[in-house]
Amino acid sequence: MANKKITSRDVDFAQWYTDVVTAARLASYSNVKGFVIYEPNGYAIWERIMHEFDKQLKATGHQNVAMPMLIPENLMNKEGELISGFAPEVAWVTQGGEKTLEERLCIRPTSETLFSDYYSNVVKSYRDLPMKLNQWCSVLRWEKETRPFLRSREFFWQEGHTVHATKEEAEKETMDMFQMYQQFFENYLAIPVVTGRKTEKEKFAGAEYTYTIEALMHNGVALQSGTSHYFGQKFAEAYNIQFLNKENKLEYAYQTSWGISNRMIGALIMVHGDDMGLVLPPRIAPKQVVIISIGEDEKVNSVTSDLYQKLLNAGISVSIDDTDKSPGFKFAEAEVNGIPVRIEVGKRDLENDVITIARRDTGEKMTVSKDEDIVPYINHLMDDIQDNLYQKALKRQQELTFEARSLDEVEKIMEEHPGFVKADWCGSLDCEMKMKEIKGTKSRCILEQEQPLTGKCIVCGKEAKHLVVWGIQY
């Protein structure tokens, strides 16, 4: 049963996305051009993500801090590649407290500069290392187009910035965080990802290399979903982060940075959502279970509150929809909001000593004895939903992953139905740019563990260095 307010996903995917965001009240456009308002339902998902991922950060020895939101121009300019990468898209503060500032300040687009400046002040000896800091904040990039959760001038993220005494340790951190991202996507968001190193063209401005996790949306468009950068000593040299090593000699430190953002909410919508609205994996859903009673009498009320109490006590996020709307309206609302499990407590059902349980992912309805041991039943059901969502997404991703042995093949795939396209590449920028002419196809990442398909670059025919996954991106 489709929702009238939502355009069919197969008819117009972009409009479907906007409709889901609006109908599920996740975000709305603000009167500040290019900025969105993260409404309660949308922000609650972000809170769940922060809560779960922050636990993992703390468990692995990371600490949260808060750096200033503004960066003086001279500090921003110290590392040349970074500023040339970000200059076209930053916002500048030029007036403060009715005065024109002597030096303009940009609103952080990312905070390598501030963390590096801080580290240059506090890192003295190898004993101070590693320092593994993180912040949850919003950053600004002056984007021209706005799509809630995918691209807007202000977005929310975590940015981790670490400094280490050795290359090996910094490289391990880069890899560890990249793997933590992958596992978070798979285990919490139920989203499979393709992973690997970015090409030189696509890596982060200022990084020695970048690892990325890439997810495929239902329509076959790729979404860069999390990146982890190794900086070597580049920023340490630009910002003078030196420490006395074990041999009592001054040495430049080794750094990393890594981030995931509220794009994740966009990915959740576009990977799991359907024509009825949002579909949330139980492990990240702010509300896991909603109980709706149909008809009202003593028995209905007592069964409802009994179920509620049992689930609540078991640590399940449950609520009762006791508004004065009709049951049908409540069902539709639970569906559009993507609540994984709906329990219906009906007067007639109770005459047969049963309740009805509906799962959002498949729409299936189950008749269950009212005396069923409800906590293990629901926990098991939620595990099943979580797993089913992942398997469905994986199947879709596999169906939309292609191998191409010629440019014609790439063109044909992208015309018919975009997706991930595996193809050999010689490593040259020219060939990467040539691929881009096909509907903006870009390299997603280098598959380091896999061998080239034919051994020849798909564009120039010269010897292939890498097997690369290509895709059209958000």
Added chain:
Amino acid sequence: MANKKITSRDVDFAQWYTDVVTAARLASYSNVKGFVIYEPNGYAIWERIMHEFDKQLKATGHQNVAMPMLIPENLMNKEGELISGFAPEVAWVTQGGEKTLEERLCIRPTSETLFSDYYSNVVKSYRDLPMKLNQWCSVLRWEKETRPFLRSREFFWQEGHTVHATKEEAEKETMDMFQMYQQFFENYLAIPVVTGRKTEKEKFAGAEYTYTIEALMHNGVALQSGTSHYFGQKFAEAYNIQFLNKENKLEYAYQTSWGISNRMIGALIMVHGDDMGLVLPPRIAPKQVVIISIGEDEKVNSVTSDLYQKLLNAGISVSIDDTDKSPGFKFAEAEVNGIPVRIEVGKRDLENDVITIARRDTGEKMTVSKDEDIVPYINHLMDDIQDNLYQKALKRQQELTFEARSLDEVEKIMEEHPGFVKADWCGSLDCEMKMKEIKGTKSRCILEQEQPLTGKCIVCGKEAKHLVVWGIQY
């Protein structure tokens, strides 16, 4: 035993404050003028505050959202009093993405404008009301002087903004939140507060009235610690927030806003801290217990890890300091960081089957059987510390609360030792300004429940309308 890095509190209070902030690594000055860096130890306290207070917000039906950080000038200007109150201290973005903007945007100093604009779009009927939204964010005010946690250009806070169908309901919300602040200060921060309504001069720009909680620092200086504002229909009229009421007539909505900020960390330092550093109440301390072993052998290690596991399992925030520093160094560090309870597991102590437990608030050391039932012991001790800190602070506040019956008396008190001064006031701005000439003494709040002392205004001698608490403020 004083800490060498910390100036004595009685010698130079301002320097003592700075020394504690630095020695406990709570915050440091950044290279961005007027901005501070919230370091791990400082930010961890803020996280604890957010965690505890956010639970209370959610339990009372508030929902979190995120509004844009930038406000277009025309939107900011719609309510006249607000903008005239904030205009001198906002920062303006005039350039975005290499272009000069057609309209400048200010970085939010507070977000009444954005919430009101949002409400004007989404509030249609009394059925949509109340809407009780909140955001945790940072805001900017272009302050000239910087003191970490007390006054800096960027600070962190929560700002709640609610909209209601009736005056009564909005006034109740104003009062409920004000009381929630008071209880949070007393129950979690162990800080007693004086509470009441602000005078016209001191109320929030644009509010009909403001309620405030005011805390007294160890040196007798007052700190405005949390405010709750009732707006009536002022913003609703300026931003056109109208709804169909139960009689099906259009009516302007009633609003409130309220906030508490990272000033709370400044209050924690200045109310409870001493010459050894920070002193944190157990209910808000990020680390409640630290275990330090002295000497190393199998028995020491096994007792240490056994204690750790028991406390951890009981939900107590405990850590083992297993760095290779000396025990004395570790003790000092635990003290400067304000960790409420320190457990020492020593080789020699264990020969007598005891461990040593030290409480940070009094410095007292207790010898306890190693077979003591440690969880209830520590929980009881922490309750005792929490209570002791509150009682000590209350006693200090009472000692530094004076009654004055003449301007001379006020002057004498403020010269000898500042504090809270109760004095009668006629209600005129002139008399309030006259008080300010005495070392900047300002009204803190009107004591609505208390009767005037003499019935005559302390300044002009005319009939007193209110008993007011006055103080020198941060």
